[in-house]
Amino acid sequence: MSEAATHDDHHDDHHDHHPSGLMRWITTTNHKDIGTLYLLFSLTMFFIGGIMAMVIRLELFQPGLQFVDPQFFNSMTTMHALVMIFGAVMPAWTGFANWMIPIMIGAPDMALPRLNNWSFWILPFAFTLLLSTLFMPGGAPAGGWTMYPPLVLQTGAAFPFLIFAVHFMGASSIAGAINIIATVFNMRAPGMTLMKLPLFVWTWIITAFLLIASIPVLAGAVTMLLTDKFFGTAFFSAAGGGDPVMFQHIFWFFGHPEVYILILPAFGIVSAIIPTFARKPLFGYSSMVYATGAIAFLSFIVWAHHMFTVGMPLAGELFFMYTTILIAVPTGLKVFNWVATMWRSSMTFETPMLFALAFVVLFTIGGFSGLMLGVTPVDFQYHDTYFVVAHFHYVLVTGAVFALMAGAYFWLPKWTGNMYDEKLGQWHFWTSTISVNVLFFPQHFLGLAGMPRRIPDYAVQFADFNMVSSIGGFVFGLSQLLFVMVVVKCIRGGEKATDQVWEGAHGLEWTLPSPPPYHSFTVAPEPSSIEGGMR
Amino acid sequence: MSDAKLKQANSRVVRRLLATTVLMFAFGYALVPLYNVFCEITGLNGKTGRLTDVEAAETTVDMSREVTIEFVTNVSSDMPWEFRPLQSTIKVHPGVETMVEFEAINIAQYEVTGSAVPSVAPSAAARYFNKTECFCFSQQSLAAGETKVMPVRFIVDPGLPQKVKVVTLAYTFFESLNTAETAPQLATPPPS
């Protein structure tokens, strides 16, 4: 390695003179800086969206309306979803990609550094637009994050802000995706063949293609909403010969791939963490790659399972049922492979491993309820109830967010050069895992017993489980403050991390010093140091 | 890879992916006509077919079979009209041209323009339900208090699947956007 082992990240002098202080962060084109920006932005949004979730759980703590009016409640559910999906989870994955992909594939930086800077800085702008609607006459959007017309067209002054915020978020994601594809295609170190890529890189590549194929469709759909509202088109208005159900088809054509955009990188992270702490290579590396591809492909032909109750011909319902339950095959394969990796291994249970193991169990529970929801006739009961709410929170919170946490603990020592506080990390894990189940598991029962989703108040027979769920919610919300403590403590100092950090860690990123120099792999690593993705 | 070659490779990837992005945006719009074609084939959103008089005259009649046609009507909640079928059900032989009538009353104190959209259930029957005369999709204006009887002539195609015994034809009147905006704000929620 030609790089001096100094960790000077304030300035370096052999490429460009970048300013220090705030201007450094605004003008930075360095993949590590931008990765950090993404991750901090996402953490901020996680708490903003979290506060909205707390408002929701507070109002649902007891039957009757005690705190907010129904319109504001609907704004909270709508904004919570938009903020968490587009503000917390998606930017977090892009942050991980920025930080890790170049140092995983032995590249000096992302392929398009200036575009990288832009794609991040669009985001704060987009979310300022979106969050500003909370203070507008008529309130923030309250028609659900799915923006179904005609209801969404009843939104007040916030409507154009919602549409343009979605456009900007989409532009940011597409730019990020283009950058990642260009980086992996063109910047891999010699010897880093495609089938040697770490699975996180593989899952991200597939995610990036999903983004490029699906986000523009969302952009089209919301543009049609905009012209329907202001320019007299009638794409979705029955009065003008359009069809409101068509919006749902177009939206979910985007929406289902979007679900996998949120979860595929999680598969990659878990596939990195389990072998590390099991000290055993990942079982079935290539079948993992093919399964990810299969899931991505299927995600484009299952969309109507989000709208079985809208009324479609029998043949359509059957088709979408069959394709939907078929997704269980590649997804099941992944879970079996992770379990096989653990078989006859030598495991230790540091915080990243704990989160990864919880991911496997809890994501699988979310997968089971997903399978149940995919069966059309039974979906006529489950649809739009708390059963669905429980399902997608198992997949997205104990799935995507837990994998994010696992990844953060896994790489924090690499990023900061310091070990995080393991004891605090374990506390964070156990409080989160217990409370998140108290929060979401009873919601299965609520849904089955007949509680619809997106209601601010409920019949008294739902009271007990809602109270339990709310208590779980408050504890889960508070336990995330522990994570902030861990991160702050880790940035400030702590036991110095070694280059390899974890005993069982393999891969190029662990050959760099912790933290890595501001510019890493300016000279490509030795091909012999590339081991292949199963480790 | 040399710097120049890398730059070239990068811009090639960017060009292709941007083209894909634009293409997918266009695909979103292309879904609109595709959806309509799809609906026509499957009857998904219950849009009915149309026949010219010539085609109507050529339709064969199937006297061996009788189908019940049911008529239902709706008025969009912000429109001050009453609208009803003058017959709620009728039995027809496939292939026979039949006329039915609907009555609309403008209960507002001002002129209101609207248009009606049809929908058929079961959706599988939609493509066999052909109209030769219909007031749907065209603008209908009623003066304050005016009552108007509007005819519909239709033929049920003899190809209608055997298991369909009842076909429902629904019309929903929506107020035209331009008159909705100029009309005085009058609260006329559906009476309860």
Add this chain to the structure above:
Amino acid sequence: MTFSKIFGSRTKQAVVAAMLALPASASAEWGLNLPRGVTPFSREIYDLHMLILGICVVIGVAVFGVMFYSIVAFRKSKGAQAAQWHESTVVEMLWTVAPFLILVGMAVPATKALIMMEDVSGADMTIKVTGYQWKWHYEYIEEGVELYSTISSDSNVARRLDSGIDPNTVQNYLLDVDNRLIVPVNQKIRFLTTAGDVIHAWWVPALGWKRDAVPGFINESWALIDEIGVYRGQCAELCGKDHGFMPIVVEAVSESDYAAWIEQQKSESDQPVALNIEHN
């Protein structure tokens, strides 16, 4: 229902608590599980739901069992040595094909149930359901009888922000209406759903399905209720501010009671109704 009318809400709360303590009996009204319902279709759905849930539980127990066994047995702290194998085509094929076969086994009864649900033919009567922000309108097509159904006034007062009324003191809080939808038992009823403004969804869990009410379009579904009783439900598609406050109450009565009720409605109604050309 009548139960709480007789015993008062405090008794009801105690019963709720007792029911929660006994999950086995909790399936009555506020249970942990789907209701079995009162139509052939709802029972079909219930059985299907239990079947898939059972399959998921069995697979879950097996997979998590192996996983937890590994966590206990293959610890570094216990001196476990990691093996280095990392693939097996046979094993990977096996756990691709086996789930596929299980899925086929699930798809067969699911397909049967779906075909049953979509077969609306041979209905004895038709009721048109129209959703409005925020009430339901019901029309008995053949009879020319219609009624609007909105949330009952005591629920409507109690549900206001800071109303000061304890929801536990309100009869069927948020699940009661002014005018119930009266239907006969043992008749195949065809429901046509549509809406007058935004999309709603009509859902009574005891009937086994929900169906979207889309403005400008009609949707068909059916139910054949075989038990006399009162069945409650709610709007299931977000429809604006008061989405949570447009309940549905279906009262299934005997065929003779239904006929009497219809006659009474007809005689009370002074509005002209659409004439029947055909006598059914």
